[in-house]
Amino acid sequence: MLTVKEVSQCLGLDPQTVYTWIRNGKIAAIKPSDCMIRIAETELERFMKGVE
Template identity: 55%
Template sequence: MIIVEEYFTVKEVSEKLKLNTMTIYKWIKQGKIRAIKLGDTWRISESELNRILNENKNV
């Protein structure tokens, strides 16, 4: 069974988290968000976005 995961752009993640895109880039640089770079675009996996959302629910 193949599981395909969706990947989001920094802009899409910033909209979902209601944060500035620069904050997302800063978090990627600091290692707070795991992301991959495809060409010149950073992508964040759906599972990573869910991890971030779940961490913030517990705060």
């Protein structure tokens, strides 16, 4: 599981962009607690394949 910061670094984006995509359903995320969001590695791979 990856943090929003890790995903933003992989994609070369601002973390706020990743948060927006999560809110809009563009990237699926899990929220184990109120202050924690995680993205599965497989979800990042799926997203990156769709972007290419």
